[in-house]
Amino acid sequence: MTEITEGMKAPAFDMATADNGRVSSAALSGSPYVLYFYPKADTPGCTAEGQDFSALAGDFAAAGARVIGVSRDPVKKLDRFKAKYDLGVVLASDEPGDVTEAFGVWGEKSMYGRVYMGIERATFLIDGAGVVRRVWRKVRVKDHAAEVLTAVRSL
Numbered sequence: 001m002t003e004i005t006e007g008m009k010a011p012a013f014d015m016a017t018a019d020n021g022r023v024s025s026a027a028l029s030g031s032p033y034v035l036y037f038y039p040k041a042d043t044p045g046c047t048a049e050g051q052d053f054s055a056l057a058g059d060f061a062a063a064g065a066r067v068i069g070v071s072r073d074p075v076k077k078l079d080r081f082k083a084k085y086d087l088g089v090v091l092a093s094d095e096p097g098d099v100t101e102a103f104g105v106w107g108e109k110s111m112y113g114r115v116y117m118g119i120e121r122a123t124f125l126i127d128g129a130g131v132v133r134r135v136w137r138k139v140r141v142k143d144h145a146a147e148v149l150t151a152v153r154s155l
Contacts, residue, residue: 003104006135010035010126011102015070015092018078023068023092029130032065032155034148036123036139037105041073041081041091045121045141050081052145054088065152068092070099071119125151 004010014024036053038046053060053067060067067089073081078091092099100106100119109118121141125134125148134151136144 004102004124004132004135006132008132010124010130010132011099013094013099013102015094015099016075017068017093018075018082018091020075021090023090025126025130028066028126030128032063032125032127032133032152034060034065034067034123034125034152035070035103036067036121036148037070037100037103037119038121039071039119041071041077042084046071047081047085049121049139049141049144050087050089050091051085052141053148054086056145056149057088059149060152063149063152065125066090070094072097072100123148125155127155 012025017023038049040046050069069089070092072094074095075093078093082091094100105120105122107120109116121139123136123139124132127133
């Protein structure tokens with residue numbers, strides 16, 4: 001598994017989304033976009049992160065960037081999550097795990113002494129040419145969306 005770093009071409013993807021949609025790197029070509037990976041829909045940290053990105057969705061749009069949240073949750077769960085919290089970002093399902101593997105965010109985690117496989121909370125800013133411009137690993141949710149917006153504006 002290759003670690004995705006700044007300056008690399010972002011891996012191609014095509015995923016189902018909440019609201020019966022699809023999102024792909026090909027369709028996003030020509031405009032910058034943010035992929036934020038989160039462990040599990042409807043958990044406290046992931047909810048806060050989704051709400052923070054949603055609160056700034058208009059600002060991201062004004063800066064010309066789309067925001068896509070990615071987890072391995074099934075689409076039905078994403079639909080419920082999006083509706084429950086009125087989230088204003090695209091939520092994509094990587095149920096097969098291809099995208100989380102390609103971006104290097106699937107790995108061993110531990111909580112309360114239990115070791116398991118899961119998604120690392122990470123964010124990637126990709127420019128219109130498909131090149132990774134910023135990478136945030138082991139993200140702390142507080143103020144993260146605003147920091148990403150600042151980076152989008154600096155492109």
